Amino acid sequence: MTANGWLQILFFFALILVVTKPLGVFMAHVFNREKTFLDPVLRPVERLIYKLTGVDEKREMRWTEYAVAMLLFSAVSMLVLYLIQRLQGHLPFNPQHLAGVDSSGSSTGSFVGSAFNTAASFTTNTNWQSYVPETTMSYLTQMAGLAYHNFTSAAVGIALAIAFIRGIARREMQTIGNFWVDTVRAMLWVLLPFCIVGALLLVSQGVVQNLKPYDTAQLVEAQSVEVDKKDADGNVINKVDGQPVKETQTITTQTIAQGPVASQEAIKMWGTNGGGFFNANSAHPFENPTPFSNLLQMFAIFAVSAGLTYTLGRLTGSQKHGWAVFAAMAALFVGGVVVAYWAEARGNPLLAGANQTVSATQSGGNMEGKEVRFGIANSALFATATTDASCGAVNAMHDSFTPLGGLVPLANIMLSETIFGGVGAGMYGILIYVVLAVFIAGLMVGRTPEYLGKKIESYDVKMAMLVALVFPLVILTFTAIAIVEPNFGTSQLNNVGPHGLSEILYAYTSGAGNNGSAFAGISANTYWYNTTIGITMLVGRFFMIIPMLAIAGNLARKKIVPPSLGTFPVTTPLFSTLLVSVIVIVGALTFFPALSLGPIVEHLLMNAGKTF
């Protein structure tokens, strides 16, 4: 570890701290329909949208109607994305003439459920990608299909967080806002302006932005590669033992993929989506070319979620509570980044012969799978931030991290979007745990738990527990099936032993946590993985949202109870500590056995000289 590395991590965190209040105040104004500096431009656009779509912006919804509107909107837009993918071969903006996803001409091969997986993935703000974007998706699919969902899934997340906050803040009311209005305002005020500025900033750093066909570059030196031999129809020729016949091919050119990257990159980070324009995601020099673009991307991952903690304080009239929630998130974030940075800077003792010492020419530590322009500190920081916030973009390959370094991203996602979390999703994610924390505090002193003057009763706790139980249920069930099934489960792994388990566990955790980052090392573009991870993502999103909205609706109806001596204050460091403890204990009780069999045992075996 170096002083320079720590300084960069501190600088990043200071930046987030600085924008939390202004962004929080801005969002409070937006969702309270108070005046903002963007109103002269955006208000007419907003009014036009309501006019075109017949939305009455004054009409409020009960939680059930809010939930149905959200589900319908998600279902319709998921279907639209599915159709765009399947039909992209017949649609415009396709200079590479890429065939429809899941058709025989596509790089996904014949039908493997890839289009369903991707539609579920982008609708749920997961952005898990089982396909290679630059060889699979046309520019239209990337822009009107994928980037569109980057905007709307993020806007829906913010809308839901605001609805939950209203539920806490309101007293004796039946409604929690209007889904259409909240979504449109999130999109117009919170997402679009930053993305326009962010895209321009990224372009200034060298991120490409065009609609040209791919370029071909001549290699300086011809390369020989071994490839599978194919017959005239393009089918792989197999030997008697089933292994493919190999042939040597000389490569003299390289295809330079490009496209409307900067505009997609901005919302990919600001909306904590994380689905890359290219397969290498933010490690690709056209997506994330410089240390500054890297800082900008990490900033974009956390900014809205951090700001929402201030909005929470503003709208509930308890600014200290907002900061207490921020402090809990920040403590969990710092814990993760310290472990990840330490583990990666410490290096891998089994990488014999590689120079792992810090010097003028070496980053030091485990640089396998990392970009030299980012080094250890910025790779560890990015990995922590992207998994805390359910973003899922990567600038280094998590599969190549040391076992403990790789445990951090995995554990972050397992804590269920509570550490800043996805835009909006992080806020309602942690508020579920706030309900559990005040319930536990109430049990300790033998009083009815209260949260900001609202009595937390059995219905609220049941709903919160539903969220806490469904999440591990779907992850552990599918992981258990995949790890014992040699035909469709373990056959897709590139690594055996505990590392193989980590790869499968990570895939389902990433799906359920709506993160979307991959541990890689697993070929997930199969019918089994596409379908089950697709289902996992839908369950992870909507089975969390519906109980959360139920709590919001129930809280909105309640009376305010004046605080008494027995009221547990939710504004103190003690509350933040309790909240962190509840999150860690629930996460540890649920996932520790699986983590012991995966990264923890792998770490012990690495020290014993064994690698996988």
Next chain:
Amino acid sequence: MSDEKKTLTLAAMPPDLRKVYDLPLQALLVSGCAPSLVLWEQTAFQNSWGVAPL
């Protein structure tokens, strides 16, 4: 238009009944309206910058 026919149009529906039809229609309309906005944002700077020099 007769009164009977009027009830078939969205605006003329009683509020309770209208709510049932409102949601799918609005989901469809907002889902249709938003992509054009995103597509505009995505193509706003197109071709102003080429690929970085190789």
